[in-house]
Amino acid sequence: MAYYTIGDVAERCGINPVTLRAWQRRYGLLKPQRSEGGHRQFDDTDIQRIEEIKYWMGKGVSVGKVKALLERSHVPEEQLWLTLQDEMMLLLRRVTPSKLRDKIVALSREHSVDLLIDNLLLPVRNKLRQDEATASLMCSLLDGVLIRHCALCLTDGQSQSGQEVLLVGWQTDDRTPLWLEAWRLSRRGMQVNVLADPVQTFRPELFPGQHIFLWTGKALTAEQQQQFDHWKQWGYDVELHP
Numbered sequence: 001m002a003y004y005t006i007g008d009v010a011e012r013c014g015i016n017p018v019t020l021r022a023w024q025r026r027y028g029l030l031k032p033q034r035s036e037g038g039h040r041q042f043d044d045t046d047i048q049r050i051e052e053i054k055y056w057m058g059k060g061v062s063v064g065k066v067k068a069l070l071e072r073s074h075v076p077e078e079q080l081w082l083t084l085q086d087e088m089m090l091l092l093r094r095v096t097p098s099k100l101r102d103k104i105v106a107l108s109r110e111h112s113v114d115l116l117i118d119n120l121l122l123p124v125r126n127k128l129r130q131d132e133a134t135a136s137l138m139c140s141l142l143d144g145v146l147i148r149h150c151a152l153c154l155t156d157g158q159s160q161s162g163q164e165v166l167l168v169g170w171q172t173d174d175r176t177p178l179w180l181e182a183w184r185l186s187r188r189g190m191q192v193n194v195l196a197d198p199v200q201t202f203r204p205e206l207f208p209g210q211h212i213f214l215w216t217g218k219a220l221t222a223e224q225q226q227q228f229d230h231w232k233q234w235g236y237d238v239e240l241h242p
């Protein structure tokens with residue numbers, strides 16, 4: 001699980017650190033964990049709760065009344081994602097790409113990228129791929145929308161001052177999850193370049209000076225592990241993206 005400092009959360013959510021501390025201490029709205037050094041550590045659940053607080057305050061609810069609303073309107077997280085999956089499936093069946101794009105943009109403002117990918121986008125893709133009657137058309141429609149959205153997010157991320165990296169899909173046949181992983185990395189402050197399609201044979205010597213993330217989508221085979229170990233021994237700047 002990823003953890004974020006109060007500065008990271010302030011930047012991501014657009015909330016002043018002083019305000020975040022007040023929400024925790026004065027109003028009991030947040031309960032971040034603490035590091036061994038005593039520093040606040042926020043996770044994706046905390047970020048989602050901050051977005052919920054922002055929602056209610058945007059509706060004109062005073063901060064002192066938000067906690068009661070959060071507790072009263074709490075929906076089990078699993079049920080929330082199942083509902084969102086059903087909504088997205090409906091948009092796909094109606095073949096409305098523009099509304100689907102708008103939905104993904106809106107959800108990416110309300111939820112962290114990790115939660116959105118793991119609990120909505122990948123499960124919806126898996127559902128579509130299991131339905132032989134719609135798999136080809138609907139999955140292709142969703143993939144086109146997702147890759148377009150990820151590419152736009154990567155372009156926006158080029159203005160960041162973080163590390164520049166290259167993401168490579170290695171010996172995997174499915175390219176859409178590769179683009180989702182690129183989006184995931186970009187939201188961690190990296191400037192991400194991506195090989196548009198996965199490759200079966202990779203040659204890191206063609207990318208001198210690049211920090212390379214390799215992504216397979218599953219555990220390495222013995223042959224892949226051996227090849228990866230050789231690259232490391234030869235001094236290539238390669239890393240496995242989980």
